[in-house]
Amino acid sequence: MRVLSSEAAPICAIRVLLDDYTACLDRDELERWPEFFVPDGIYKVLSRENVERGLSAPLIYYYSRGMMRDRVTALRDALTYEFVYTRHLVSGTQIARLSDGAYRVTSTFAIYQSTEEGVTRLFCVGGYEDRVAMTPDGPCFAERTVVVDTFGVLNLIAVPL
Amino acid sequence: MAHHSSTHKWPTADFTRVPYRVFYDADIYRSEADRLFRGPHWNYLCTETEISNPGDYVISYVGETQVVVNRTEDLTIMAFINSCAHRGAQLVRRLRGNTLSHTCAYHQWCYDTKGALLGVPQQRGVKGKGGMPADFDKAKHSLKTLRVETYKGLVFGTFSVATPPLHDYLGPKIREQIDRIFDRPLKLLGYYRQRIPANWKLYLENVKDPYHAGLLHLFHVTFGIYRPTMSGRVFMDETQGHSVLRTADIGEQQADVNTAYAGIDKYRPDYKLQDPSLFDVKPDYPDKVTNMILTIFPNVMLGQVANTFQIRHVRPKGLREFELFWTYFGFADDDNAAVEGKLRQSNFIGPAGYISLEDGEAGRLVQIGVEHREPSDMSVIEMGGRGPIADIDTLSTEVALRGFWKHYAQSMGFAPTGAD
Ligand code: FES
Ligand SMILES: [Fe+2]
Numbered sequence: 001m002r003v004l005s006s007e008a009a010p011i012c013a014i015r016v017l018l019d020d021y022t023a024c025l026d027r028d029e030l031e032r033w034p035e036f037f038v039p040d041g042i043y044k045v046l047s048r049e050n051v052e053r054g055l056s057a058p059l060i061y062y063y064s065r066g067m068m069r070d071r072v073t074a075l076r077d078a079l080t081y082e083f084v085y086t087r088h089l090v091s092g093t094q095i096a097r098l099s100d101g102a103y104r105v106t107s108t109f110a111i112y113q114s115t116e117e118g119v120t121r122l123f124c125v126g127g128y129e130d131r132v133a134m135t136p137d138g139p140c141f142a143e144r145t146v147v148v149d150t151f152g153v154l155n156l157i158a159v160p161l
Numbered sequence: 162m163a164h165h166s167s168t169h170k171w172p173t174a175d176f177t178r179v180p181y182r183v184f185y186d187a188d189i190y191r192s193e194a195d196r197l198f199r200g201p202h203w204n205y206l207c208t209e210t211e212i213s214n215p216g217d218y219v220i221s222y223v224g225e226t227q228v229v230v231n232r233t234e235d236l237t238i239m240a241f242i243n244s245c246a247h248r249g250a251q252l253v254r255r256l257r258g259n260t261l262s263h264t265c266a267y268h269q270w271c272y273d274t275k276g277a278l279l280g281v282p283q284q285r286g287v288k289g290k291g292g293m294p295a296d297f298d299k300a301k302h303s304l305k306t307l308r309v310e311t312y313k314g315l316v317f318g319t320f321s322v323a324t325p326p327l328h329d330y331l332g333p334k335i336r337e338q339i340d341r342i343f344d345r346p347l348k349l350l351g352y353y354r355q356r357i358p359a360n361w362k363l364y365l366e367n368v369k370d371p372y373h374a375g376l377l378h379l380f381h382v383t384f385g386i387y388r389p390t391m392s393g394r395v396f397m398d399e400t401q402g403h404s405v406l407r408t409a410d411i412g413e414q415q416a417d418v419n420t421a422y423a424g425i426d427k428y429r430p431d432y433k434l435q436d437p438s439l440f441d442v443k444p445d446y447p448d449k450v451t452n453m454i455l456t457i458f459p460n461v462m463l464g465q466v467a468n469t470f471q472i473r474h475v476r477p478k479g480l481r482e483f484e485l486f487w488t489y490f491g492f493a494d495d496d497n498a499a500v501e502g503k504l505r506q507s508n509f510i511g512p513a514g515y516i517s518l519e520d521g522e523a524g525r526l527v528q529i530g531v532e533h534r535e536p537s538d539m540s541v542i543e544m545g546g547r548g549p550i551a552d553i554d555t556l557s558t559e560v561a562l563r564g565f566w567k568h569y570a571q572s573m574g575f576a577p578t579g580a581d
Binding site: 045046048049053055056057059060061062065066067069070074076077079080081082116126151152153154155156157158 | 189209349350351352353354355356357377379401403429432433435436438439484489500503506508509512513515518519521522523525
């Protein structure tokens with residue numbers, strides 16, 4: 001990808017954001033997860049089946065950091081789900097500057113899960129569609145929409161994708 | 162089935178016991194395909210909303226059999242097995258679409274929306290040679306159709322001529338609950354699909370079980386969608402194979418809640434949401450019902466959880482897996498705020514929802530747990546009492562499971578009473 005030199009710094013910072021997001025989830029540092037978003041940021045998980053048919057029902061729909069923190073609290077203290085390790089593989093990232101100064105970022109991902117007995121399965125593939133805002137604290141997600149191709153979900157989605 | 166009765170007697174006459182082998186025995190699973198899914202029962206197929214125009218079709222399932230459901234030119238609904246009358250190829254290859262004729266990809270046999278064979282390429286041969294026999298009669302080679310009936314926009318199919326009319330099959334108590342929700346045109350909001358690693362009947366047990374709902378699901382409990390201390394009722398149709406669990410936010414006393422949850426970690430009165438706006442949604446009905454789970458034998462559930470309304474179709478995918486296929490809907494007359502409320506509350510339901518994700522996990526846990534038990538081992542279903550199976554005004558009960566197993570055992574031809 002050829003970039004103008006004035007674009008190199010923000011693009012680098014956005015790539016660091018994407019990598020750090022992945023590392024946060026794969027290292028089970030969920031408490032940091034809401035901080036990747038602006039305070040009224042949107043996190044949505046959508047089924048590709050619904051998106052292609054113009055149907056609005058989301059799998060997950062959070063529109064504040066508070067809701068994301070609530071999810072983390074529930075995952076830690078309340079919800080019953082299988083313990084697994086996860087690994088995200090993210091590739092094909094494309095970054096485009098929008099006229100309002102934010103960036104549109106799209107990537108492809110695959111998430112593997114490994115059980116406590118060390119058996120690995122492909123859990124989910126899909127795409128991230130992000131709107132990244134440049135804030136004084138660096139780039140943050142104004143919106144991260146996760147469109148899953150694996151909408152025949154392998155049992156359940158507990159931790160964020 | 163004859164080969165059952167010697168080896169498969171139901172262990173107790175009041176269905177307080179269920180042999181675990183019903184969840185892992187391949188012979189029983191095969192027998193279900195004949196006796197339940199091809200037997201005298203109505204199988205949920207889809208909603209009329211999804212096939213409103215002539216030529217609209219969807220693929221659904223009866224047991225594991227793929228079925229095409231379509232709207233004909235004269236606006237009736239027809240359903241047929243998705244397999245060509247020639248050499249059996251899958252006929253319709255996309256899950257949904259619109260067409261007034263279906264052409265098989267393999268040799269281009271062509272059918273109308275009622276399943277009648279319209280055309281056979283080279284029927285009279287090529288250059289005077291070959292072709293079908295002169296007496297080949299297209300009228301004798303239609304697709305295999307199902308009987309179809311609808312109730313309040315829900316489409317059902319059956320392979321059996323012995324199945325009673327859908328209206329009677331549902332019965333008055335079940336119809337009344339369907340009438341409550343399906344009292345106005347639906348608006349489809351989307352689908353969810355889950356592949357749950359469990360026998361399909363474990364899901365029916367789960368949704369007929371109000372006992373777990375206040376114990377496994379913290380969200381239910383803490384945020385007042387569901388507590389066993391609310392006004393609750395479990396009731397069944399005449400066969401007791403269908404059931405309704407209903408909870409209304411009426412008459413609940415905090416003292417009762419405290420007693421019911423004394424010593425149970427799952428209830429955390431101090432638990433607060435940082436952003437509770439997903440509860441900030443106007444009720445869709447004035448009756449204070451917060452939770453209504455209606456199951457129709459054998460394998461569909463209609464549900465209300467707070468402001469969410471869903472159809473959950475339990476589609477077996479082999480002995481140890483099923484797809485839970487959710488059709489999530491609102492109503493055509495919902496205003497923007499009501500639609501937004503339903504989108505917010507999608508966070509309760511579906512494969513990622515605060516409440517429903519745990520039911521997938523419950524199925525997985527039971528399947529793992531029962532898989533290698535002794536052949537004679539069985540579950541204990543006594544919450545709510547032994548003996549006669551009857552409707553009851555409490556949520557502290559598992560009686561609807563016993564009703565399900567009773568109707569299941571009868572339908573499957575298990576010997577009716579205790580062997581020991
Ligand atoms: S199998 Fe369908 S036309 Fe031959
Ligand atoms: Fe449940």
